[in-house]
Amino acid sequence: MLRICYTSEARSPDDQQQFAEIVSISAALNKRDGVTGLLLWDGLLFLQALEGPDEAVSECYARIARDVRHFQIRVIFNTEIDHREFGHWSMTQRTLGRENTREFEQEVKALVNNVSDFDLRAFFVGFAALSDGRRRLAGGRESDPRRGLLI
Template identity: 45%
Template sequence: MAMLQIIYTSRATQPLDKQTLRELVADASRRNRDLGVTGVLYCSDDVYLQVLEGDEKAVLVLYSDILRDERHQDIHTVAIRPIDSRDFANWSMGLVDAVSEPIDLGNVLNRDRDRAGIWNHANWQTILNTVRAELEMIEP
Protein backbone atom coordinates (compact mmCIF):
# COMPACT_ATOMS: atom_id res chain seq x y z
CA MET A 1 0.00 0.00 0.00
CA ALA A 2 1.50 3.32 -1.07
CA MET A 3 1.92 5.66 1.87
CA LEU A 4 2.17 9.42 1.81
CA GLN A 5 3.26 11.99 4.36
CA ILE A 6 2.00 15.57 4.19
CA ILE A 7 3.51 18.35 6.28
CA TYR A 8 2.00 21.81 6.37
CA THR A 9 2.03 24.95 8.44
CA SER A 10 -0.82 27.41 8.93
CA ARG A 11 -2.08 30.16 11.19
CA ALA A 12 -5.20 30.02 13.33
CA THR A 13 -7.93 32.38 12.12
CA GLN A 14 -8.70 32.86 15.82
CA PRO A 15 -6.42 31.46 18.50
CA LEU A 16 -8.16 28.50 20.14
CA ASP A 17 -8.19 28.02 23.89
CA LYS A 18 -6.67 24.79 25.18
CA GLN A 19 -10.02 23.09 25.70
CA THR A 20 -11.25 23.84 22.16
CA LEU A 21 -7.95 22.71 20.68
CA ARG A 22 -8.14 19.45 22.64
CA GLU A 23 -11.68 18.85 21.37
CA LEU A 24 -10.59 19.53 17.79
CA VAL A 25 -7.78 16.98 18.19
CA ALA A 26 -10.08 14.43 19.86
CA ASP A 27 -12.48 14.64 16.87
CA ALA A 28 -9.56 14.53 14.45
CA SER A 29 -8.09 11.47 16.18
CA ARG A 30 -11.37 9.57 15.88
CA ARG A 31 -11.66 10.23 12.18
CA ASN A 32 -7.96 9.57 11.60
CA ARG A 33 -8.26 6.21 13.36
CA ASP A 34 -11.08 5.27 10.96
CA LEU A 35 -8.93 6.37 8.01
CA GLY A 36 -5.75 4.71 9.28
CA VAL A 37 -4.05 8.13 9.38
CA THR A 38 -1.45 9.03 12.00
CA GLY A 39 0.41 12.25 12.73
CA VAL A 40 0.94 15.20 15.00
CA LEU A 41 -0.46 18.68 15.44
CA TYR A 42 1.97 21.17 16.89
CA CYS A 43 0.44 24.43 18.02
CA SER A 44 2.24 27.42 19.48
CA ASP A 45 0.36 30.71 19.80
CA ASP A 46 -1.49 30.92 16.50
CA VAL A 47 0.91 28.80 14.45
CA TYR A 48 0.12 25.22 13.45
CA LEU A 49 2.40 22.56 12.07
CA GLN A 50 0.70 19.32 11.17
CA VAL A 51 1.97 16.01 9.86
CA LEU A 52 -0.48 13.59 8.26
CA GLU A 53 0.62 10.15 7.16
CA GLY A 54 -1.02 6.98 5.92
CA ASP A 55 -2.55 5.46 2.81
CA GLU A 56 -2.11 8.05 0.06
CA LYS A 57 -5.78 8.26 -0.86
CA ALA A 58 -6.90 8.65 2.77
CA VAL A 59 -4.30 11.34 3.42
CA LEU A 60 -5.21 13.32 0.30
CA VAL A 61 -8.94 13.17 1.04
CA LEU A 62 -8.30 14.32 4.60
CA TYR A 63 -5.95 17.10 3.52
CA SER A 64 -8.47 18.45 1.03
CA ASP A 65 -10.96 18.77 3.94
CA ILE A 66 -8.37 20.42 6.17
CA LEU A 67 -7.48 22.93 3.41
CA ARG A 68 -11.10 24.06 3.36
CA ASP A 69 -11.33 24.51 7.13
CA GLU A 70 -11.93 28.15 7.98
CA ARG A 71 -10.41 27.81 11.42
CA HIS A 72 -6.99 28.36 9.87
CA GLN A 73 -5.38 30.33 7.03
CA ASP A 74 -2.03 30.96 5.30
CA ILE A 75 -1.63 27.24 4.72
CA HIS A 76 1.79 26.31 3.37
CA THR A 77 2.28 22.79 2.15
CA VAL A 78 5.82 22.01 3.22
CA ALA A 79 6.12 18.48 1.87
CA ILE A 80 4.11 15.76 0.20
CA ARG A 81 6.30 12.73 0.04
CA PRO A 82 6.04 8.99 -0.32
CA ILE A 83 7.13 7.17 2.81
CA ASP A 84 8.01 3.56 3.64
CA SER A 85 7.45 3.95 7.36
CA ARG A 86 5.60 6.40 9.58
CA ASP A 87 7.24 8.97 11.85
CA PHE A 88 4.19 9.05 14.18
CA ALA A 89 2.92 5.47 14.01
CA ASN A 90 1.69 5.53 17.63
CA TRP A 91 -0.46 8.65 17.38
CA SER A 92 -3.75 8.94 15.48
CA MET A 93 -3.16 12.67 16.10
CA GLY A 94 -0.67 13.63 18.77
CA LEU A 95 -1.01 17.13 20.17
CA VAL A 96 2.02 19.19 21.13
CA ASP A 97 0.83 22.51 22.52
CA ALA A 98 3.01 23.17 25.52
CA VAL A 99 6.65 22.85 24.69
CA SER A 100 9.60 23.73 26.83
CA GLU A 101 11.30 25.43 23.88
CA PRO A 102 8.89 26.76 21.21
CA ILE A 103 10.04 25.79 17.74
CA ASP A 104 10.75 28.87 15.66
CA LEU A 105 8.75 27.85 12.60
CA GLY A 106 8.47 31.39 11.24
CA ASN A 107 12.19 31.65 11.17
CA VAL A 108 12.61 28.31 9.42
CA LEU A 109 9.89 29.14 6.89
CA ASN A 110 11.42 32.49 6.04
CA ARG A 111 14.88 31.06 5.82
CA ASP A 112 13.68 28.25 3.60
CA ARG A 113 11.70 30.60 1.40
CA ASP A 114 14.83 32.66 0.81
CA ARG A 115 16.37 29.60 -0.74
CA ALA A 116 14.48 30.18 -3.99
CA GLY A 117 11.46 28.18 -2.90
CA ILE A 118 13.42 25.05 -2.15
CA TRP A 119 12.40 23.49 1.13
CA ASN A 120 15.23 22.48 3.33
CA HIS A 121 14.25 18.91 4.15
CA ALA A 122 17.10 18.42 6.57
CA ASN A 123 15.62 21.22 8.68
CA TRP A 124 12.19 19.67 8.53
CA GLN A 125 13.43 16.28 9.61
CA THR A 126 15.05 17.97 12.60
CA ILE A 127 11.76 19.71 13.42
CA LEU A 128 9.81 16.45 13.12
CA ASN A 129 12.29 14.75 15.42
CA THR A 130 11.93 17.58 17.94
CA VAL A 131 8.13 17.39 17.86
CA ARG A 132 8.21 13.62 18.23
CA ALA A 133 10.56 13.87 21.20
CA GLU A 134 8.09 16.32 22.84
CA LEU A 135 5.24 13.91 22.11
CA GLU A 136 7.08 11.00 23.65
CA MET A 137 7.59 13.04 26.81
CA ILE A 138 3.86 13.90 27.04
CA GLU A 139 2.54 10.49 26.01
CA PRO A 140 5.23 7.89 26.41
Protein backbone atom coordinates in the same frame (compact mmCIF):
# COMPACT_ATOMS: atom_id res chain seq x y z
CA MET B 1 2.07 5.60 1.64
CA LEU B 2 2.02 9.38 1.73
CA ARG B 3 3.26 12.08 4.11
CA ILE B 4 1.96 15.63 4.04
CA CYS B 5 3.42 18.16 6.44
CA TYR B 6 2.06 21.71 6.59
CA THR B 7 1.86 24.86 8.68
CA SER B 8 -1.10 27.18 9.05
CA GLU B 9 -2.22 30.14 11.15
CA ALA B 10 -5.05 29.99 13.67
CA ARG B 11 -7.93 32.38 13.04
CA SER B 12 -8.63 32.44 16.79
CA PRO B 13 -5.23 32.58 18.49
CA ASP B 14 -5.00 30.93 21.91
CA ASP B 15 -8.51 29.40 21.69
CA GLN B 16 -7.87 26.26 23.76
CA GLN B 17 -11.45 25.02 23.48
CA GLN B 18 -11.39 25.18 19.70
CA PHE B 19 -8.05 23.38 19.63
CA ALA B 20 -9.41 20.62 21.89
CA GLU B 21 -12.34 20.17 19.49
CA ILE B 22 -9.98 19.91 16.51
CA VAL B 23 -7.86 17.29 18.26
CA SER B 24 -10.83 15.23 19.42
CA ILE B 25 -12.50 15.05 16.02
CA SER B 26 -9.21 14.59 14.15
CA ALA B 27 -8.08 11.71 16.37
CA ALA B 28 -11.31 9.82 15.72
CA LEU B 29 -11.24 10.41 11.96
CA ASN B 30 -7.54 9.59 11.69
CA LYS B 31 -7.95 6.33 13.61
CA ARG B 32 -10.86 5.36 11.38
CA ASP B 33 -8.89 6.16 8.21
CA GLY B 34 -5.50 4.76 9.24
CA VAL B 35 -3.84 8.20 9.31
CA THR B 36 -1.11 8.87 11.87
CA GLY B 37 0.82 12.00 12.68
CA LEU B 38 1.88 14.75 15.01
CA LEU B 39 0.25 18.15 15.54
CA LEU B 40 1.93 21.08 17.27
CA TRP B 41 0.21 24.34 18.13
CA ASP B 42 1.89 27.32 19.72
CA GLY B 43 -1.29 29.37 20.07
CA LEU B 44 -0.65 31.12 16.76
CA LEU B 45 0.59 28.53 14.27
CA PHE B 46 -0.04 24.86 13.61
CA LEU B 47 2.56 22.39 12.35
CA GLN B 48 1.24 18.97 11.43
CA ALA B 49 2.54 15.83 9.76
CA LEU B 50 0.01 13.35 8.37
CA GLU B 51 1.01 9.84 7.24
CA GLY B 52 -0.80 6.84 5.87
CA PRO B 53 -2.52 5.46 2.79
CA ASP B 54 -2.31 7.93 -0.09
CA GLU B 55 -6.05 8.45 -0.51
CA ALA B 56 -6.73 8.74 3.24
CA VAL B 57 -3.97 11.31 3.78
CA SER B 58 -5.05 13.31 0.72
CA GLU B 59 -8.67 13.34 1.91
CA CYS B 60 -7.61 14.31 5.44
CA TYR B 61 -5.50 17.18 4.14
CA ALA B 62 -8.35 18.33 1.86
CA ARG B 63 -10.66 18.51 4.94
CA ILE B 64 -8.01 20.49 6.78
CA ALA B 65 -7.55 22.89 3.86
CA ARG B 66 -11.31 23.61 3.84
CA ASP B 67 -11.46 24.23 7.60
CA VAL B 68 -12.18 27.91 8.27
CA ARG B 69 -10.52 27.82 11.72
CA HIS B 70 -7.15 28.42 10.12
CA PHE B 71 -5.64 30.07 7.06
CA GLN B 72 -2.33 30.66 5.27
CA ILE B 73 -1.77 26.93 4.82
CA ARG B 74 1.73 26.14 3.55
CA VAL B 75 2.69 22.61 2.52
CA ILE B 76 6.23 21.74 3.57
CA PHE B 77 6.33 18.10 2.41
CA ASN B 78 4.05 16.12 0.16
CA THR B 79 5.95 12.94 -0.49
CA GLU B 80 5.67 9.21 -0.90
CA ILE B 81 7.13 7.32 2.05
CA ASP B 82 8.06 3.70 2.68
CA HIS B 83 7.47 3.80 6.44
CA ARG B 84 5.70 5.90 9.04
CA GLU B 85 7.60 8.11 11.45
CA PHE B 86 4.55 8.59 13.69
CA GLY B 87 3.02 5.14 13.29
CA HIS B 88 1.68 4.76 16.81
CA TRP B 89 -0.24 8.02 17.01
CA SER B 90 -3.61 8.63 15.38
CA MET B 91 -3.19 12.20 16.58
CA THR B 92 -0.51 13.10 19.06
CA GLN B 93 -0.51 16.78 19.85
CA ARG B 94 1.40 19.23 21.96
CA THR B 95 0.44 22.80 22.80
CA LEU B 96 2.65 25.64 23.92
CA GLY B 97 1.18 27.40 26.94
CA ARG B 98 2.42 30.69 28.30
CA GLU B 99 4.01 28.89 31.23
CA ASN B 100 5.64 25.89 29.54
CA THR B 101 7.92 27.22 26.82
CA ARG B 102 11.02 25.23 27.80
CA GLU B 103 9.01 22.12 28.50
CA PHE B 104 7.31 22.43 25.10
CA GLU B 105 10.62 22.47 23.26
CA GLN B 106 12.03 19.56 25.28
CA GLU B 107 8.85 17.52 24.82
CA VAL B 108 8.88 18.05 21.06
CA LYS B 109 12.55 17.04 20.88
CA ALA B 110 11.72 13.85 22.77
CA LEU B 111 8.72 13.10 20.51
CA VAL B 112 10.77 13.38 17.32
CA ASN B 113 14.02 11.96 18.67
CA ASN B 114 13.59 8.68 16.78
CA VAL B 115 12.34 10.24 13.54
CA SER B 116 14.73 9.02 10.85
CA ASP B 117 13.86 11.78 8.34
CA PHE B 118 16.28 14.55 9.37
CA ASP B 119 14.36 17.33 7.58
CA LEU B 120 11.07 16.34 9.20
CA ARG B 121 12.68 16.20 12.63
CA ALA B 122 14.35 19.59 12.05
CA PHE B 123 11.04 21.26 11.14
CA PHE B 124 9.38 20.09 14.35
CA VAL B 125 12.35 20.96 16.58
CA GLY B 126 12.75 24.35 14.88
CA PHE B 127 9.04 25.11 15.21
CA ALA B 128 9.18 24.37 18.93
CA ALA B 129 12.35 26.40 19.43
CA LEU B 130 10.93 29.47 17.66
CA SER B 131 7.42 29.30 19.14
CA ASP B 132 8.16 31.28 22.27
CA GLY B 133 9.71 34.09 20.23
CA ARG B 134 6.72 34.19 17.87
CA ARG B 135 4.37 34.52 20.83
CA ARG B 136 6.44 37.28 22.40
CA LEU B 137 6.59 39.18 19.11
CA ALA B 138 2.85 38.84 18.72
CA GLY B 139 2.45 40.30 22.20
CA GLY B 140 -1.17 39.23 22.47
CA ARG B 141 -2.13 40.96 19.23
CA GLU B 142 -4.90 39.39 17.26
CA SER B 143 -4.42 37.88 13.86
CA ASP B 144 -5.91 39.55 10.79
CA PRO B 145 -7.08 36.61 8.62
CA ARG B 146 -7.58 38.86 5.60
CA ARG B 147 -3.89 39.67 5.38
CA GLY B 148 -2.28 36.73 7.19
CA LEU B 149 -0.45 39.12 9.50
CA LEU B 150 -0.37 39.83 13.17
CA ILE B 151 -1.65 43.32 13.92
